[in-house]
Amino acid sequence: MSLALENVxxxxxxxxxxxxxxxxxxxxxxxxxxxxxxxxxxxxxxTLTGFQRPTTGRVRLEGRDVSALAAHGFRxxxxxxxxxxxxxxGGLDVLDNLACTGVGLGQRRAxxxxxxxxxxxxxxxxxxxxxPAAGLPYTDERRVAIARALMGAPRYLLLDEPAAxxxxxxxxxxxDLIRRIASERGIGCLLIEHNVGLVLxxxxxxxxxDGGRVIEAGDRAAILASDAVREAYFGA
Ligand code: ADP
Numbered sequence: 001m002s003l004a005l006e007n008v009x010x011x012x013x014x015x016x017x018x019x020x021x022x023x024x025x026x027x028x029x030x031x032x033x034x035x036x037x038x039x040x041x042x043x044x045x046x047t048l049t050g051f052q053r054p055t056t057g058r059v060r061l062e063g064r065d066v067s068a069l070a071a072h073g074f075r076x077x078x079x080x081x082x083x084x085x086x087x088x089x090g091g092l093d094v095l096d097n098l099a100c101t102g103v104g105l106g107q108r109r110a111x112x113x114x115x116x117x118x119x120x121x122x123x124x125x126x127x128x129x130x131x132p133a134a135g136l137p138y139t140d141e142r143r144v145a146i147a148r149a150l151m152g153a154p155r156y157l158l159l160d161e162p163a164a165x166x167x168x169x170x171x172x173x174x175x176d177l178i179r180r181i182a183s184e185r186g187i188g189c190l191l192i193e194h195n196v197g198l199v200l201x202x203x204x205x206x207x208x209x210d211g212g213r214v215i216e217a218g219d220r221a222a223i224l225a226s227d228a229v230r231e232a233y234f235g236a
């Protein structure tokens with residue numbers, strides 16, 4: 001079981017953003033995706049969630065070729081994501097933000113509200129339920145965006161720079177949450193982060209991209225020992 005890119009290339013006009021990328025996220029695992037700016041991380045996430053079609057290669061979900069599936073199809077098939085900016089419905093309260101997503105996934109309103117309330121409770125943020133999304137402090141907004149992504153019990157969750165703009169303490173709390181999402185809910189997570197320390201502390205497996213190619217993949221020790229990674233980040 002996995003959500004995988006198989007030898008994926010993505011070209012924008014003549015520009016090759018990804019070339020021959022192969023990686024797989026497994027249920028219950030937190031995988032990290034790091035690399036310098038422009039390495040192709042967001043393009044990977046977009047391709048794994050139907051926001052970008054591969055030019056070559058395949059996207060596979062539990063072995064099935066889903067390369068042609070649209071973004072809402074991925075969501076319905078259990079692949080959720082968060083965005084760099086929250087993208088909440090500002091005019092609705094937090095519970096409604098989650099419930100609307102559930103309804104969009106085919107749930108009845110009452111069931112969606114029930115699940116929304118459960119998720120907020122599980123995350124320890126039930127106090128936010130009736131707060132308008134528009135007025136939320138930044139870190140709460142990010143947590144609500146993650147809560148919303150958990151609606152409909154996805155099997156995979158892709159997090160695009162969830163710790164951006166957070167303090168060290170807030171990032172550590174976020175790291176705990178991501179670990180719990182994987183271990184307690186069995187969700188396979190892919191974490192893109194500029195904060196490499198956070199990635200190495202949370203992820204058992206890390207893939208490093210540079211120039212649209214995988215230049216290293218392995219556990220924390222392998223990444224820290226890699227000459228290719230050092231060169232990509234520090235040019236030495
Ligand atoms: P990262 O997330 O690692 O910073 P991206 O995946 O955002 O990298 O981008 C990889 C490369 O592809 C960059 O050079 C970027 O400018 C280019 N790129 C991304 N999206 C597009 C697009 N829609 N059109 C043209 N070029 C793009």
